[in-house]
Amino acid sequence: MEDDSGGHPDREGIKTFAFPVGSSRAGVGMQISPMAPEYPWHTGAPLDRVHRIDFHVVMLFTGGPVTHMIDFAEYQASAGDLLWVRPGQVHRFSRRSGYRGTVLTMQPGFLPRATVEATGLYRYDLPPLLRPGPAQLAGLTGSLEQLEREYTDTETLPLSLHAAVLRHSLSAFLLRLAHLAASSAEAGRRQADTTFTRFRDAVERGFPTNHSVSAYADALGYSRRTLVRAVRAATGETPKGFIDKRVILEAKRLLAHTDLPIGRVGVAVGFPDPANFSKFFHLHTGVTPVAFRAELR
Structure with missing residues (x-):
């Protein structure tokens, strides 16, 4: 990925780097090379600065761990892992990690539309x-090695056939990669479903006294980050937002269907101090508990 094309800043002030066609063998729309200090595959790119690319990057690691930022989330990759950065995504290399393995870059438009759709190239x-x-790793490694052999062999075929063979070899690798990505996403969704279900049930039991996301995470044996991802995937909101909505729902039910004093309603949903309960209720509904009850009667 030798970047001799420079970069231009977008509206966010983040530089965008185009695919460096000039440094590709025979000018084809892809590159493949080792990731190692002696191979300047990232020349010109601001390694430790956030930047954007308009092409695909796939890194297959043979060493690690490496911490790499993609779209402002940190990912730690080790030997046998892959990282796939898609066009338009921002990323940043780690200053302290040595990148070892193979890197593949692909220019948008190098593959036909049918292949792009079949391989999910733009499944963000x-x-x-x-x-x-x-x-799976053996299959991916073998496919990538075959692609690298075809990429470096510019002597035995005319350029048009060389590019065609590269497209076929690249498609074979990407089909394997796409299957892995889709399988990983499905497994992640199943895990998120299980995590969210346990969290939802715990909140249902505990919301009258427990409004702490950390307390639920600790009780369930999850990290706070895992809980945030699972709840956001299932509901589109944060764990704290989910808890608060359940508390408000119960408070509304008690205000509407019982004659409990406002202070007692607050205690029932975890607010011993009536003033704190009123502030919380007003923050989430726009009205006070008293006004809410009055509207219904």
Whole structure:
């Protein structure tokens, strides 16, 4: 990925780097090379600064761990892992990690539309960090090695046939990669579903006294980050937002269907101090508990 094309800043002040066609063998729309200090595959790119690319980057690691930022989320990759950065995404290299393995870059438009759709090249919902099993890794590694042999062989075929063979070899690798990405996403969704279900049930039992996201995470054995991802995937909101909505729902039910004093309603949903309960209720509904009850009667 030798970047001799420079970069231009976008409206966010982040430089965007184009695919460096001039440094590609025979000018084809892809490159493949080792990731190692002696190979300047990232020349010109601001390694430790956030930057944007308008092409695909796939890194297959043979060492690690490496911490790499993609779209402002940190991913730690080790030997046998892959990172897939898609066009338009921002990323940043780690200052302290040595990148070892193979890097593949692809220019948008190098592959036909049918292949682009079949391989999910622009599925931004798929995870960028992929961890293949032994058999999957062997298949991906073998496919990538074959692609590298075809890429470096510019002597035995005319340029038009060379490019065609590269497209076929690249498609074979990407089909394997896309299958891994889709499988990983589905496994992640199943895990998120399980995590969210446990969290939802715990909140249902505990919301009258427990409004702490950290307390739920600790009780369930999850990190706070895992809980945030699972709840956001299932509901589109944060764990704190989910808890607060359940508390408000119960408060509304008690205000509407019982004659409990406002202070007692607050205690029932975890607010011993009536003033704190009123502030919380007003913040989330725009009205006070008293006004809410009055509207219904």
